[in-house]
Amino acid sequence: MNLIARAVLSLILAVACCSAASAGTISFTWDPSKTNPALAGAGSAFTADTIDMTNYLHAVNQSNGSFVEEFIQPIKQFELNGNPASTPGLGSTYGLYFTINATGTQVAGKTTFNNLDVALMGDPGNNNGTPSSTVAGVSFANTGPTGAADDITLGSGTLVSASLMLDPATGVRHAHFVDTFTPASGQAGFFVAPVDVSMLLEEFLTTPPANFASFPQPDGSTINTVNGGLGQADLVKTPEPASLALLGTGLLGLRLVRRRKGG
Numbered sequence: 159m160n161l162i163a164r165a166v167l168s169l170i171l172a173v174a175c176c177s178a179a180s181a182g183t184i185s186f187t188w189d190p191s192k193t194n195p196a197l198a199g200a201g202s203a204f205t206a207d208t209i210d211m212t213n214y215l216h217a218v219n220q221s222n223g224s225f226v227e228e229f230i231q232p233i234k235q236f237e238l239n240g241n242p243a244s245t246p247g248l249g250s251t252y253g254l255y256f257t258i259n260a261t262g263t264q265v266a267g268k269t270t271f272n273n274l275d276v277a278l279m280g281d282p283g284n285n286n287g288t289p290s291s292t293v294a295g296v297s298f299a300n301t302g303p304t305g306a307a308d309d310i311t312l313g314s315g316t317l318v319s320a321s322l323m324l325d326p327a328t329g330v331r332h333a334h335f336v337d338t339f340t341p342a343s344g345q346a347g348f349f350v351a352p353v354d355v356s357m358l359l360e361e362f363l364t365t366p367p368a369n370f371a372s373f374p375q376p377d378g379s380t381i382n383t384v385n386g387g388l389g390q391a392d393l394v395k396t397p398e399p400a401s402l403a404l405l406g407t408g409l410l411g412l413r414l415v416r417r418r419k420g421g
Contacts, residue, residue: 183207184352185238190252190280192347193310198282201247203350206236211256212389213363214289216296221378223265228296229258230289231389233362253281254312256361256391258335261369262319274317276337276359280310280348291383293373312348315339315359329367336360339393356396364388 181366185207190200211234217227232255236243248254256278262271286306287299300306315337323332339359341349365387 182395184355184357184395186352186393187350188348189350190254191313192212192350193280194344194347195282195310197252197310198295199247201245201251201300204236204243204244204245206238206243207392208237209391210234210237211389211391213274213365213384213389214291214296215365215382215384215387216291217382219380219382224262225264227258227260227262228399229256229260230296230298231256231258232289233334250284252258253284253286255279255281255286260317262375269322271317271318271320274320274335274337276315276335276339276361277311277342278313278339279331280312282307282308282310293381296383310345311342312345313339313341316357329370331365331370332389333363333365334361357393358396359391360394361389361391 187203187205189203190197191202193200211231214230215227217225218414219225233248233256235248236245256276258274258276260271260274262269262273264270286301286309289296289298293380301309318336319334319336320336321334324330325332337359339357346353365384369384369387371383371385373383375381
């Protein structure tokens, strides 16, 4: 067993020894027709437990170790019990996507996030187009860096924990973000269920080498881009405070193994 496999196994064992950290995924029901204002041509309510998305990143890394990151993450589909969930209108009459804005430092190989703010956005009419990340920034094809003027903020959250991992054998990058998640003001109608449970939003991002690029700049900074990386997100029950520290370590190792097995 190599060192990476041993490290992952240790993380899995750490989770197994602390069941409170193994937060259960929540099935949820969302209704695009109940946003305020309603998404144009929105379909009917749907129930899911997993969110599948693509990932686009623009990161500026300064020579002193500080960095600023922006993400756009269009939602491709939802799943329920491992099967595609029926979501009438998604990707045609309306769109959904996450945005993330983060800052932090990377010193001596250690990455620390100062903040990581996530928002769930609605795109009336699904008019934004495909995102792309270049040296200049990350934006939708039709709308600029923040989406169309009529896009709707449906929910938002702030950092609980974050962790990153690079597989040296394959060059694949993994990220695991955990944020609080609450409906935006006036958008409670969209979040049909659950409505009475504390939630966290977990994101699991995978970036193959072909989707990652790095561009050194004349001022000593480096701009990194991701175009079309893979991502999944879940809503989970909030664990006990003493268990939150494991979310950035043990759960990542557990989830990476599950993903590699095709789960």
